[in-house]
Amino acid sequence: MRYHIWTIGCQMNKADSWRAGEQLHSLGWQPAARPEDADLIVLNTCVVRQSAEDKVYGRLDSLKSLKHRNQRPSIVVMGCLVGEDNQALERRFPFVDLFLRPSDVAGLLSFVQARGVPRPQQDLSPRNEVPVCCYVPVMEGCNHHCTYCIVRLRRGKERSRPVSEIVEEVHRLVERGAREVTLLGQNVDAYGQDLPGQPDLADLLSAIHGIDDLWRARFLTSHPRDMSDRIIDAVAGLDKVCEHIELPVQAGHDLTLKRMVRGYTVEQYHRLVRRLRDRVPQVAVATDIIVGFPGETEEHFQATCDLLKEERFDVVHVAAYSPRPGTPAARLDDNVPPSEKERRRRLIEETQEQIASEINRRLLSSEVEVLVEEKQRDKWRGRTRTNKLVFFPADQDWEGKLATVEITWAGPWSMQGKVKAPHPG
Numbered sequence: 359m360r361y362h363i364w365t366i367g368c369q370m371n372k373a374d375s376w377r378a379g380e381q382l383h384s385l386g387w388q389p390a391a392r393p394e395d396a397d398l399i400v401l402n403t404c405v406v407r408q409s410a411e412d413k414v415y416g417r418l419d420s421l422k423s424l425k426h427r428n429q430r431p432s433i434v435v436m437g438c439l440v441g442e443d444n445q446a447l448e449r450r451f452p453f454v455d456l457f458l459r460p461s462d463v464a465g466l467l468s469f470v471q472a473r474g475v476p477r478p479q480q481d482l483s484p485r486n487e488v489p490v491c492c493y494v495p496v497m498e499g500c501n502h503h504c505t506y507c508i509v510r511l512r513r514g515k516e517r518s519r520p521v522s523e524i525v526e527e528v529h530r531l532v533e534r535g536a537r538e539v540t541l542l543g544q545n546v547d548a549y550g551q552d553l554p555g556q557p558d559l560a561d562l563l564s565a566i567h568g569i570d571d572l573w574r575a576r577f578l579t580s581h582p583r584d585m586s587d588r589i590i591d592a593v594a595g596l597d598k599v600c601e602h603i604e605l606p607v608q609a610g611h612d613l614t615l616k617r618m619v620r621g622y623t624v625e626q627y628h629r630l631v632r633r634l635r636d637r638v639p640q641v642a643v644a645t646d647i648i649v650g651f652p653g654e655t656e657e658h659f660q661a662t663c664d665l666l667k668e669e670r671f672d673v674v675h676v677a678a679y680s681p682r683p684g685t686p687a688a689r690l691d692d693n694v695p696p697s698e699k700e701r702r703r704r705l706i707e708e709t710q711e712q713i714a715s716e717i718n719r720r721l722l723s724s725e726v727e728v729l730v731e732e733k734q735r736d737k738w739r740g741r742t743r744t745n746k747l748v749f750f751p752a753d754q755d756w757e758g759k760l761a762t763v764e765i766t767w768a769g770p771w772s773m774q775g776k777v778k779a780p781h782p783g
Contacts, residue, residue, distance in 0.1 A: 361387050362396035366413055367404025369578070370461070370542050371437055373493035375402045378463045385470060394424060396431055400466065403437035405508060408680035414439055418451050425453040434469065436462055438512040441684075460513050461498055488534040490731045490758045491574075491741075496524050496562065497543035497550075502581060504608075505619050505690075506648065508682040509544055516545065518553050521565050528566050537758055538574035538729055539566070546577045547584035560592040567596050573760065574729060574743065578604040582630055583621045594637045601638050602745040605631070606646035610665030611658040614651055617690070624665065631669055642744035644673035647706055650699030651679045652690035659702050666709055672717055672744065674710040678703045714770035718746065721765045725778060728763045730756040737774075747772040 361382050365375040378400060379389060390396040399421060405411040421433055436458035440447070444457045458465045497518040500510045528539050541562065543549055550557040559577060566575055575598050580589075582605060593599050609615050612623050622630075634641055647662060666674060678699035681688040694702075728748045730740035737749040738756045749772060750763050756777070763775040 359387050359397045360390040360395060361398040361400065362390045362393045363400045363402065364393070364417060365402040366410055366417075367402070367406065367437065369493050369540065370495055370498070370544070371402045371404060373495050373542055374436075374461050374463060375400070376489075376493070378402075378466055381463060381467050382470065385467070387470075393421065393431070398432050398434065398470065400434045400436065403435060403439035405438045405512075405682065407677055411439070418454070422451075422453055432456075432469075432473065434458060434466060436460065436466065438509065441512060461495070488531060488536055490536065490729065491538040491540065492531050492536040493542050494524060494527055494531070494539045495519070495542045496577075497546065497548070500544040501548065502545060502583070502621065503619050503686075505617065505687040506651065506679065506682065506685055508685055511684055513544060516543075516548055516552055518543075518550050520553065521550075521557050521562055524562060525565050525569070528572065529569055532569055532572045535758060537572065538576070539572065541566075541575065541577040543577075544579065545581045545584060547580045547586070547589055558586070558588060560586075560588040563589075563592045563596055563599055567598050572598060574598055574600050576600050576602055576745075580605050582607070582627050585630060585634075587633075590634055590637050593634075593641070600743040600745070601641040602644070602743065603634060603641060604644045604646075605634075607665065608646060608648050609651065609654070609658070610662030611654075614654050614658050614662075617653055618648075618651065618687075624661070628669070640744065642672040642746070643669070644675070644745070645669075645671050647674055647676040648679050649676060649702035649706060650694040652687060652692055652694070654679075654694055663705065663709055666706065666713065670713050670717065671710070672714065672746075674706065676703055676706040676710070711770045715768070718768040718770065718773055721746070721773065722768050723765065725762050725764050726775075728761045730759050730761055732757060738777075749774045750777050752777050 363375045363379060365371050393399045401414065401417060403414045405414065425431065425433060432455045433453060434456045435454050437460050440457045440459050447457055456469050497516055499514045499516045501516050531539065547559055549559040549562060563575060566572065580603060585605065593601065607627050608618055608620060610624055615623065631643060634643065649659060681692055726742045726748065728740040728742055730738050732739055737751050739749055741747055748763055762778040764778055765773050765775045767774040
């Protein structure tokens with residue numbers, strides 16, 4: 359029996375899809391590169407933006423004819439497209455066999471087993487394709503009430519996994535060849551608040567820090583209201599924790615932030631970034647921006663541009679606002695025309711391209727530590743501790759190794775260099 363998994367969206371979806379593949383393999387299933395060759399097709403979906411939702415619908419429509427031509431494949435849709443009431447989805451896509459809530463890998467396995475596919479008498483060994491850098495979900499859901507966000511409606515309140523369970527998973531991944539893990543949560547800085555004793559993210563980072571052969575650890579995504587001094591101190595004090603923070607600001611004007619119900623002011627965000635950079639001088643800070651939110655004037659947008667120029671982020675993920683059904687913001691007047699949203703989005707991208715180019719050019723002729731993930735065409739690809747993408751040519755096999763690379767070219771999104779030597783150990 360063969361399965362095909364199609365994934366769109368956040369790192370949590372990617373982690374869920376990888377885990378689903380692992381579990382299906384343990385039941386004797388094998389992956390299929392094309393949906394046409396699969397007995398089971400799984401779509402792991404995202405609807406955080408209208409563009410993502412449109413891609414999901416397009417993918418589903420493309421499977422309709424396949425289902426009609428061949429009754430063999432079972433089609434399962436999971437992820438954030440799926441809510442509590444799926445009657446509309448069931449009417450629109452009657453050929454889908456099952457709709458599952460986000461991260462419901464157990465529900466997928468129950469469906470597969472109910473279809474009469476027996477579990478092997480003995481468990482198969484896990485698949486060998488363990489990435490050098492792995493995602494590890496540590497919590498799910500969010501307790502914030504950002505007016506634009508559909509994730510809380512789909513994934514529910516915050517739910518953390520026990521520290522011991524996460525440590526055990528990281529240990530298993532490292533034994534199989536992983537050298538870096540990224541701890542995932544919709545609001546990862548709130549990790550542990552729902553657990554007995556309330557261990558926090560700093561405690562979790564300390565717990566995995568002692569795992570032999572784990573070289574690096576990251577975490578995302580952070581919320582400015584929940585990034586504590588203890589978390590900042592963990593980044594500063596634990597050698598394996600990378601100097602790289604994803605800290606979404608979303609907008610640079612207090613009125614827009616208030617409409618978004620982000621729970622902080624622009625000045626409070628500035629103070630947090632200053633505190634982070636004072637404590638971790640080499641830190642790379644990435645952020646998210648939404649342009650064209652209801653009520654955003656040209657003055658409000660210019661304040662966002664000014665914030666980018668002042669803070670000089672390493673990376674900015676920008677998106678034009680699109681109303682999400684069921685969210686409070688969907689009831690607001692979406693009064694910024696699409697053409698204006700696109701103009702603002704492009705201007706943010708152009709501003710950030712210039713800033714990122716200037717930041718990365720400072721690394722020319724310097725030597726950086728790169729954890730090599732894979733080979734792409736004729737060059738090896740990896741990332742620095744600050745999450746800079748680096749390519750370098752080499753004849754030797756560098757996958758899963760630490761390399762010292764001298765930077766010879768730097769652009770806004772990646773850099774190139776020549777390898778100097780493997781990192782000791």
